[in-house]
Amino acid sequence: CIWDALTGDLVKELNGHTDWVWSVAFSPDGKQVVSGSRDQSVCIWDALTGDLIKELNGHTGSVLSVAFSPDGKQVVSGSEDQSVCIWDALTGDHVKELNGHTGSVWSVAFSPDGKRVVSGSSDQLICIWDALTGDLVKRLSGHTDWVWSVAFSPDGKQVVSGSNDQSVHIWDVLAGVLVKELNGHTDSVWSVAFSPDGKQVVSGSGDCSVCIWDALTGDLVKELKEQSFTTSTGKPLISKTIENASDVHLWLDLLTIWTFTAVAFRTDAFSSLYTQH
Numbered sequence: 001c002i003w004d005a006l007t008g009d010l011v012k013e014l015n016g017h018t019d020w021v022w023s024v025a026f027s028p029d030g031k032q033v034v035s036g037s038r039d040q041s042v043c044i045w046d047a048l049t050g051d052l053i054k055e056l057n058g059h060t061g062s063v064l065s066v067a068f069s070p071d072g073k074q075v076v077s078g079s080e081d082q083s084v085c086i087w088d089a090l091t092g093d094h095v096k097e098l099n100g101h102t103g104s105v106w107s108v109a110f111s112p113d114g115k116r117v118v119s120g121s122s123d124q125l126i127c128i129w130d131a132l133t134g135d136l137v138k139r140l141s142g143h144t145d146w147v148w149s150v151a152f153s154p155d156g157k158q159v160v161s162g163s164n165d166q167s168v169h170i171w172d173v174l175a176g177v178l179v180k181e182l183n184g185h186t187d188s189v190w191s192v193a194f195s196p197d198g199k200q201v202v203s204g205s206g207d208c209s210v211c212i213w214d215a216l217t218g219d220l221v222k223e224l225k226e227q228s229f230t231t232s233t234g235k236p237l238i239s240k241t242i243e244n245a246s247d248v249h250l251w252l253d254l255l256t257i258w259t260f261t262a263v264a265f266r267t268d269a270f271s272s273l274y275t276q277h
Contacts, residue, residue, distance in 0.1 A: 002033065002047060012050040016043055023065045027072045032089070034075050036063030042077050044089060054092040058085060061104070069110045069131070076117050076131075078105030084119045086131060096134040100127055107149045111156040116173070118159050120147030126161050128173060138176040142169055149191045153215070154198045160215075162189030168203045170215060180218035184211055 002012040019038035026033055032053065033045045042056035042063055061080030068075055074095065075087045084098035084105055103122035110117055110131065117129040126140040126147055145164035152159055158179065159171045168182035168189055187206030194201055200221065201213045209225040 002050075012047070014043075014045050014050050014052070016045075016052045016055070017041065020062075022062060025067050027068045027089070028070060029072055032068075032072070034066045034068060034089075036066040036077055036079075038062040040079075042066055042075060042085075042087065044075065044092075054089075056085075056087050056092050056094070058094050058097075059083065064104060064106050065108045067109050069114045070112055071114055074110075074114075074131075076108045076110060078108040078119055078121075080104045082121070082123075084108055084117060084127075084129065086117070086134075096131075098127075098129045098134050098136070100129075100136045100139070101125065103146070106147065107151075109151055111152045111173075112154055113156055116152075116156065118150045118152060120150035120161055122146040124163075126150055126159065126171065128159070128176075138173065140171050140176060140178075142171075142178045142181075143167065145188075148189065151193050153194045154196060158194075158198075158215070160192045160194060160201050162192040162203055162205075164188045166205070168192055168201065168211075168213065170201065170218070180215075182211075182213050182218050182220070184220050184223070185209065 001010055004011050017037040017039050021035050021037045023036040024033060031047055033047050035043045040059045040061060040063060043052055044054040046053055059079040059081050063077050063079050065078040066075060073089055075089050077085045082101045082103060085094060086096040088095055101121040101123050105119050105121045107120040108117060115131055117131050119127045124143045124145060124147060127136055128138040130137055143163040143165050147161050147163050149162040150159055157173055159173055161169045166185045166187060166189060169178055170180040172179050185205040185207050189203050189205050191204040199215055201215050203211050209223055211220060212222045214221055
């Protein structure tokens with residue numbers, strides 16, 4: 001479904017998958033949407049009309065993560081079949097299959113220049129691939145449980161990862177070494193992202209909190225956690241402890257929060273957060 005972010009209205013419902021949809025992403029120009037499903041397919045949609053443009057088939061397991069390349073010309077997908085696939089977004093052709101993981105691939109992303117792909121897997125590893133040749137460039141080892149989420153920094157020099165081991169790691173892409181381990185969550189870290197300027201990292205966890213970290217020092221900058229109350233009508237109400245007035249827009253209109261499965265910084269001047277639960 002595509003929604004109006006201002007009004008909350010349903011704009012378009014995209015129908016075509018025959019099973020759970022695990023992952024969705026907009027193209028860089030906002031004109032298309034890509035989705036990955038338990039039905040083992042990747043679908044590319046027209047965001048304006050809602051029409052299915054291409055159905056990409058080739059995976060033999062659930063498609064758990066999808067993303068467009070920065071130029072919008074390619075799509076990358078990660079699957080339960082342990083593979084990472086790169087597709088031509090225009091023709092739907094299968095361009096590359098990247099093999100090297102020994103577990104389900106839960107998260108994939110292109111680097112900002114489109115030359116690299118990063119993937120995180122239940123094999124506890126993070127792999128960095130050459131998007132042109134398909135070669136494995138680096139294998140990053142350090143997590144002690146499944147890796148749920150990975151993302152490049154805006155300059156492409158670092159990768160952040162979130163894991164079932166409750167930690168957030170920041171890695172040096174070129175050297176392939178762990179730069180910082182961020183600890184503070186008390187449950188699985190489901191989603192991670194860099195801020196647009198690369199100075200901060202945000203993480204969402206099964207402990208029902210969102211944490212903002214200093215990417216340079218590794219310090220915890222802010223923990224955003226709900227307190228549940230009930231209104232006179234019996235409906236749940238979420239109350240936040242806000243230190244700065246500028247933080248208020250982070251939490252407007254939230255009614256319930258259970259587990260944060262997706263977090264991201266906005267790319268505009270407000271640098272606010274998007275959260276999905």
